[in-house]
Amino acid sequence: MKNIHITMLFALLAHFAFAQNSLNGTIKDKENQEPLEQVSIYFPQLEKGTVTNADGYYEINNLPTGKFKIVVSYIGYQTYSQTLEILNKSTKLSLELTTSAIEMEEVIVSTPFHKLQRENVMKVERSSIKELQNAGAINLAEGITNIPGVESVSTGVGIGKPVIRGLSSNRVLTYTQGIRLENQQFGDEHGLGISDAGIESVEVIKGPASLLYGSDALGGVLYLNPEKFANTNDVDGDINLNYFSNSQGINGNAGIKASSDKLKFLARFGGSSHVDYKTGSDERVTNSRFNEKDLKTGLAYQLSHFKTEVRYNYNNSELGIPEEIGEQSTDRNAIEPFQNITSHILSSKSNIYFNNSSLQVILGLTNNNRQEFEDHHHEEEGEEHEEGEDHEEEEGEDHEGEEAALDMKLQTLSYNIQYNLAKIGAVETIVGVQGMNQTNENYGEEVLIPDAITNDIGVLATSHIHFNKSDIQLGIRFDRRTIDGEENGIIGDEGYIAALKRSYNSFNLAAGYKIDLSKNIISRLNVASGFRAPNLAELTSNGSHEGTNRYEIGNENLDNERNVQTDLSLEFQNEHFEFYINGFYNSISDYIYLEPNGTIVDGDAVFLYQQQDANIYGGEAGLHYHQHPLDWLHMESNFSIVNGDLKNGGNLPLIPANNWTNTLRFELAKVNENLYNGYGFITLKSYFAQTRVSDFEMPTGAYSLLNLGFGATVAISNQPIEIKLSANNILDKEYISHLSRLKSDGIRNIGRNINLGVSIPL
Structure with missing residues (x-):
C-alpha cells in the first residue's frame, strides 16, 4: 500500500511538472492585414497573459490542460472573448481584429465567473485608477x-x-x-x-x-x-x-x-x-x-x-x-x-x-x-499656552511619546x-x-x-x-x-x-x-x-x-x-x-x-x-x-x-x-x-x-x-x-x-x- 501511495504521488508530481502546454499565434488588423503590436492576450482565470511583438506574434507557455476564457484586447478595436480549449502541447490562435470607436472592454473580477461586462448577468461599474x-x-x-x-x-x-x-x-x-x-x-x-x-x-x-x-x-x-x-x-x-x-x-x-x-x-x-x-x-x-x-x-x-x-x-x-x-x-x-x-x-x-x-x-x-x-x-493636564507664545511651536509639536x-x-x-x-x-x-x-x-x-x-x-x-x-x-x-x-x-x-x-x-x-x-x-x-x-x-x-x-x-x-x-x-x-x-x-x-x-x-x-x-x-x-x-x-x-x-x-x-x-x-x-x-x-x-x-x-x-x-x-x-x-x-x-x-x-x-x-x- 505504501508503494502505491508513493507511485501515485510521483505520478501527480509528473503531471504538474510535465503537462505543460503553450499557445501562440498572430494578431492583425482585419481591414489592412497589418500586424498589431502591444495587443493584450490574457487568461482571466489563470491570471496570465502577454502582448504581441512588432510582428503581431505572441506566445504563452506553461498553460494547463482544459477550457479557459481568453480575452484579446487593444485600444481602438473590438475586444475578442471566447472559451478556448487547451488540449495539445502547442495550440495556435490567430485573429484579425475589427476597428471600433467603443472603449476597450475589460474583464470584471469582482463577480465569480470573470467575464466581460457585456457577458455579465450582474451590472458592475468599472473604472481604471488612471482615469480617476x-x-x-x-x-x-x-x-x-x-x-x-x-x-x-x-x-x-x-x-x-x-x-x-x-x-x-x-x-x-x-x-x-x-x-x-x-x-x-x-x-x-x-x-x-x-x-x-x-x-x-x-x-x-x-x-x-x-x-x-x-x-x-x-x-x-x-x-x-x-x-x-x-x-x-x-x-x-x-x-x-x-x-x-x-x-x-x-x-x-x-x-x-x-x-x-x-x-x-x-x-x-x-x-x-x-x-x-x-x-x-x-x-x-x-x-x-x-x-x-x-x-x-x-x-x-x-x-x-x-x-x-x-x-x-x-x-x-x-x-x-x-x-x-x-x-x-x-x-x-x-x-x-x-x-x-x-x-x-x-x-x-x-x-x-x-x-x-x-x-x-x-x-x-x-x-x-x-x-x-x-x-x-x-x-x-494643565498644558496651557500663554498668549503671545509662538504658535508655530504648537503646530510643529512633536507628538511622539504622547x-x-x-x-x-x-x-x-x-x-x-x-x-x-x-x-x-x-x-x-x-x-x-x-x-x-x-x-x-x-x-x-x-x-x-x-x-x-x-x-x-x-x-x-x-x-x-x-x-x-x-x-x-x-x-x-x-x-x-x-x-x-x-x-x-x-x-x-x-x-x-x-x-x-x-x-x-x-x-x-x-x-x-x-x-x-x-x-x-x-x-x-x-x-x-x-x-x-x-x-x-x-x-x-x-x-x-x-x-x-x-x-x-x-x-x-x-x-x-x-x-x-x-x-x-x-x-x-x-x-x-x-x-x-x-x-x-x-x-x-x-x-x-x-x-x-x-x-x-x-x-x-x-x-x-x-x-x-x-x-x-x-x-x-x-x-x-x-x-x-x-x-x-x-x-x-x-x-x-x-x-x-x-x-x-x-x-x-x-x-x-x-x-x-x-x-x-x-x-x-x-x-x-x-x-x-x-x-x-x-x-x-x-x-x-x-x-x-x-x-x-x-x-x-x-x-x-x-x-x-x-x-x-x-x-x-x-x-x-x-x-x-x-x-x-x-x-x-x-x-x-x-x-x-x-x-x-x-x-x-x-x-x-x-x-x-x-x-x-x-
Missing part, C-alpha cells in the same frame, strides 16, 4: 465619485468613505488584494484608508452582494484590483509625481516589477503630503492637512497547473480633523485633534487547475491600529475557499466557504467599542447558465456571525459597557437574467437579498465620540438588517452611440439609524441607535455619443437619483443629492512620432438641492462645478513622458456638499484645485 487620476482626484475616496451612483461622505479632503446608492459605512464592503478591508469603518470620520498607488482599477457592485461576500455587503462592494505582475520575461518600472495647487499637495510613487517564466515580483512605494485646503472664499480650513506613506509589494510563483502569490501593503496616514476656519497656516505637521492610522495587509492567493475545474484559496491577515489624539487632554486618547487595534484573519466545478454543458458552478476571525482591543483611556471577538462563517453556491441569446445566474448562501464583547467600566458609571454575547444567522438568495434583445440591445433583471449584522458601535456604544460631537448610546437588542433589491437595466450600443438606464428598488427591514433624544451629556447631544423598515429607490441613466468621422470626439452625459424613506414617513440620513454630469472629451491616439495618447475634457457636474433630509440634517442648496483637463505622452530622446494638467472647480465656486461632515459648522468644500502630473516609465 486624470480627472484630478486628490485621493481614491474623491476619485470614485466620478462613477455614476457612487459618492463619498467626506471630512475635509483627506477623509472620505464610499456611498453606493445612499448606503455607506458598514453597509458597503471594500475589498483589496482579494480580501476584505477592515479598519473600524463604522465611524463617520473613519475614511477609506487605502492609497490609490499600486491599484490598477476599481469595480463597484451597486446593490446587495451578500451572496458573494457575506455581511456588510448589504449595500454593495467597492472592489480594488491591485496592479498586475509584469508579463513573462519583462522588467517594468515607473515614477509618478503630482502637485495640487489648492492644498500645496505633493503626491508621488515609484514602482518596479519583474517576471521570469515562473517567478514574479513587484514593489511600489508612495506618499503624499497636503496642507490645509482653501475654500472658494480663499479661506483655509484649519487642520484639514494630511500625510500618508504607502508600500505595496508582491511575490508570485506560477507553474502550468499551480499558481500562488503573496501581497503585502503597509499604510500610515496622519489625518487632521477639521473643526473651524481658524489659524491660516500652510504647516504640514499635525495639530490636535488628529488621527494616526497604521494598517498592515497581508494576503495570499493560491490556485490549482485541474482538467476543466479549479480550486482557489485566499487567506488574509489585516492589522489596523487607529489612534486619535485630542486637544482637550492638554488642558486637563498617549493617544483613543487607541484601538483590530486584527482580522479572513479566508475564502472556492471550487470552480467542471463545466457541464452550458452550466458553470462555484461552491465555496468564507469567513473571518476578528479581534478588537483597546489601549487608550477612551473606549468607543469594547474588546471583542467576532467570528463569521458562510457557505455559498452560485451557477451561471448560458443560452444562445440569454444567461441566467442563480445563487444561495447561509451565514452565521457570533460576537463576544467584554465588559468595560463600572456598573452605574458614565460610559459603562456591559458584556455582550450575540449570534446572527442569515439565509440569502440571488437570481439574475440577461437577454440580448437584439444585436445592440441588452436587458438585465437581478433580484437579490442581503443582510448586515449590527456592528459593535451600534450594539455597545455609551459615550462621547469626539470625531462626531455626539454622545452615542448603543442597543444590544438590535437585529440583522435585511434587504431585497430589484435591479432592472436596459443598454443600447452600436459603433457610435451608447445609452443605458438602470432602475432599482431596495426594501430594507430593520434599518439601523441614529436619532437624537433631545438630551445633552457633557455638551454633546445624545443619539440613540434605532431600527425601522426603510426603502431606497432611484437609478442612473447615461449616454455616450461619438459621430463618424469625428470618432476622436466624445459627448457623455449621466444622471443619478436616489431617495430614501423610513416607514414612519421620515427621510434617511446621508442620501446623496441628485446629480447630472455632462462631459465633452477628445482622444487622439497619435499626433506624430513624438506626441501620442492625447486627451482632453471639459465637465460640468451639477448637484440639485437636497431638501429631503432626516430630522437632524440640514438641507443643501444646488450648485455646479466646472472641471477641465488634458494630457499626452511626449517622447523626448526616445524616453516617453506622460504629462497631465487638470483644474477642478475652475470657477472657484463656494459650495457645501450634502455629504460633507463639516456642513453643520458652515465649512465649505474645496475651491479651485489645479493638478499637474508627470509619469515616467522606466
Whole structure:
C-alpha cells in the first residue's frame, strides 16, 4: 500500500511538472492585414497573459490542460472573448481584429465567473485608477465619485468613505488584494484608508452582494484590483509625481516589477503630503492637512497547473480633523485633534487547475491600529499656552511619546475557499466557504467599542447558465456571525459597557437574467437579498465620540438588517452611440439609524441607535455619443437619483443629492512620432438641492462645478513622458456638499484645485 501511495504521488508530481502546454499565434488588423503590436492576450482565470511583438506574434507557455476564457484586447478595436480549449502541447490562435470607436472592454473580477461586462448577468461599474487620476482626484475616496451612483461622505479632503446608492459605512464592503478591508469603518470620520498607488482599477457592485461576500455587503462592494505582475520575461518600472495647487499637495510613487517564466515580483512605494485646503472664499480650513506613506509589494510563483502569490501593503496616514476656519497656516505637521492610522495587509492567493475545474484559496491577515489624539487632554493636564507664545511651536509639536486618547487595534484573519466545478454543458458552478476571525482591543483611556471577538462563517453556491441569446445566474448562501464583547467600566458609571454575547444567522438568495434583445440591445433583471449584522458601535456604544460631537448610546437588542433589491437595466450600443438606464428598488427591514433624544451629556447631544423598515429607490441613466468621422470626439452625459424613506414617513440620513454630469472629451491616439495618447475634457457636474433630509440634517442648496483637463505622452530622446494638467472647480465656486461632515459648522468644500502630473516609465 505504501508503494502505491508513493507511485501515485510521483505520478501527480509528473503531471504538474510535465503537462505543460503553450499557445501562440498572430494578431492583425482585419481591414489592412497589418500586424498589431502591444495587443493584450490574457487568461482571466489563470491570471496570465502577454502582448504581441512588432510582428503581431505572441506566445504563452506553461498553460494547463482544459477550457479557459481568453480575452484579446487593444485600444481602438473590438475586444475578442471566447472559451478556448487547451488540449495539445502547442495550440495556435490567430485573429484579425475589427476597428471600433467603443472603449476597450475589460474583464470584471469582482463577480465569480470573470467575464466581460457585456457577458455579465450582474451590472458592475468599472473604472481604471488612471482615469480617476486624470480627472484630478486628490485621493481614491474623491476619485470614485466620478462613477455614476457612487459618492463619498467626506471630512475635509483627506477623509472620505464610499456611498453606493445612499448606503455607506458598514453597509458597503471594500475589498483589496482579494480580501476584505477592515479598519473600524463604522465611524463617520473613519475614511477609506487605502492609497490609490499600486491599484490598477476599481469595480463597484451597486446593490446587495451578500451572496458573494457575506455581511456588510448589504449595500454593495467597492472592489480594488491591485496592479498586475509584469508579463513573462519583462522588467517594468515607473515614477509618478503630482502637485495640487489648492492644498500645496505633493503626491508621488515609484514602482518596479519583474517576471521570469515562473517567478514574479513587484514593489511600489508612495506618499503624499497636503496642507490645509482653501475654500472658494480663499479661506483655509484649519487642520484639514494630511500625510500618508504607502508600500505595496508582491511575490508570485506560477507553474502550468499551480499558481500562488503573496501581497503585502503597509499604510500610515496622519489625518487632521477639521473643526473651524481658524489659524491660516500652510504647516504640514499635525495639530490636535488628529488621527494616526497604521494598517498592515497581508494576503495570499493560491490556485490549482485541474482538467476543466479549479480550486482557489485566499487567506488574509489585516492589522489596523487607529489612534486619535485630542486637544482637550492638554488642558486637563494643565498644558496651557500663554498668549503671545509662538504658535508655530504648537503646530510643529512633536507628538511622539504622547498617549493617544483613543487607541484601538483590530486584527482580522479572513479566508475564502472556492471550487470552480467542471463545466457541464452550458452550466458553470462555484461552491465555496468564507469567513473571518476578528479581534478588537483597546489601549487608550477612551473606549468607543469594547474588546471583542467576532467570528463569521458562510457557505455559498452560485451557477451561471448560458443560452444562445440569454444567461441566467442563480445563487444561495447561509451565514452565521457570533460576537463576544467584554465588559468595560463600572456598573452605574458614565460610559459603562456591559458584556455582550450575540449570534446572527442569515439565509440569502440571488437570481439574475440577461437577454440580448437584439444585436445592440441588452436587458438585465437581478433580484437579490442581503443582510448586515449590527456592528459593535451600534450594539455597545455609551459615550462621547469626539470625531462626531455626539454622545452615542448603543442597543444590544438590535437585529440583522435585511434587504431585497430589484435591479432592472436596459443598454443600447452600436459603433457610435451608447445609452443605458438602470432602475432599482431596495426594501430594507430593520434599518439601523441614529436619532437624537433631545438630551445633552457633557455638551454633546445624545443619539440613540434605532431600527425601522426603510426603502431606497432611484437609478442612473447615461449616454455616450461619438459621430463618424469625428470618432476622436466624445459627448457623455449621466444622471443619478436616489431617495430614501423610513416607514414612519421620515427621510434617511446621508442620501446623496441628485446629480447630472455632462462631459465633452477628445482622444487622439497619435499626433506624430513624438506626441501620442492625447486627451482632453471639459465637465460640468451639477448637484440639485437636497431638501429631503432626516430630522437632524440640514438641507443643501444646488450648485455646479466646472472641471477641465488634458494630457499626452511626449517622447523626448526616445524616453516617453506622460504629462497631465487638470483644474477642478475652475470657477472657484463656494459650495457645501450634502455629504460633507463639516456642513453643520458652515465649512465649505474645496475651491479651485489645479493638478499637474508627470509619469515616467522606466
